[in-house]
Amino acid sequence: MSQNTDGAPQGSINLASLSVPQLRALQTRLTSELEHLTTSHTKLRAAQAKFRDCVRSINDGVTGNAKKGTDGRDEILVPLTSSLYVKGRLTDREKVLVDVGTGFYVEKTAPKAVAFYDEKVKGLDANLQELEKIVQTKSSQLRIVEETLRQKMLSEGAPQAAAG
Amino acid sequence: MDAQKQLQARSEEFQALQTELEVLVDARQKLESQQQENEGVQTEFAQLDDESNIYKLVGPVLLKQDKSEATMAVNGRLEFIEKEIKRIEGEISATQEKSEKMRSELIQLQSQAQQQAAAASASE
Structure with a gap:
């Protein structure tokens, strides 16, 4: 795929018209x-993994999970340090305190807390997908710039070598 | 030689301006993330019923707080952040304008210095 068939938007510059130092600068910036x-x-x-851990902790530790043997047993080991x-x-196996940001904690029931964390995970998922799209376009741009730079160097190196 | 010195002084000034701009942009970014966090808390509070318990982390302890009090605190913070963002944005655009002016000045000085150098080498 060449940069001309990209359907480049208006106001874009033809990469081939840039000089080698300009291309290099573009390359470093993109990198x-x-x-x-x-x-x-x-x-x-x-962050997403952290929220998922919170959900797991609530399900296994607070609500209790019969399969894991935590159901109905109130003993717990509390970490004072790591x-x-x-x-x-x-x-209290009903309510938990949830950090909602900026130092505020809200008391929520376990299902509500799980819903809160699930919402956070979902929001992060949307962000991640958007970010992945951007990363993809950027890396394809970088590839094109590198390719153009390589061709430039080759074609500029050739006459010099012929002259020398 | 005079043009050279002037050029150097000017470009140092330009560099300083650029770092200043960077600091401002960083501050702007920090404010933006704070704004987002506070907005998240605000929407969270909006979904709560009035009797839910809200605690505020003060140092190592959690203090119980009224919902109205907490909402007010967050709203106040958001207001403050908004003002700060506006202020910093004004500063950013002012600094950008200044650095743009200085850039064109620098280019002028550069061509002057080049001309002088060329004249000096021609007269030798």
Whole structure:
């Protein structure tokens, strides 16, 4: 696919008309943009995993899961630090406190909390899909720029080599 | 030589302006993410019934808060953030204008310096 058959929008420039340094600058810019987008992607994925963990914790730990043997048993190990636990007892298996952002916590029933987290996961999914689309167009742009740059270098290198 | 020195001083100024612009854009981005977080909290509060318990994290403790109080706090924050964004955007456009002016000045100085250099080498 060449850049001319792309159905390029108005106001776009023909890449072949750019000089080698200009193409190089474009390449570095696209690369750094792509890097930024991929890190955002990873961060979004991590956030999504965290919310999914919350849902799992509620289902297994708070509501209780008969299959996993957590149903009807109130004993729990509470982490005080990442390596220190104390025994505890669940006194309320109905309600949980959910961090809704900016330091506010809201008391919710377990199903409502699960719905809240599911909503968050869904929202992140939409964001991820949008981001993936952008990453795809950017990387195809980068490929085209790199290809043009390579051709330029080859065609510019040839006469010099012939002259020298 | 004089043009050279002037050029250098000018380009240093231009660099400083660019970093200033970067700082402003960063601040703008931070405000934007804060705005989004607060908006999320606002919509969450809007869905709650009046008797739901809301706690605010103050240091290491959770303090119980009235829904109306919490909503007011969030609304106030959003208002403040909006104002801040407007202010910073004004600063950004002002800095952009300045740096645009300086860029054209720089180009002028550059061509002047080149002409001087060319004249100097021609007279040698």
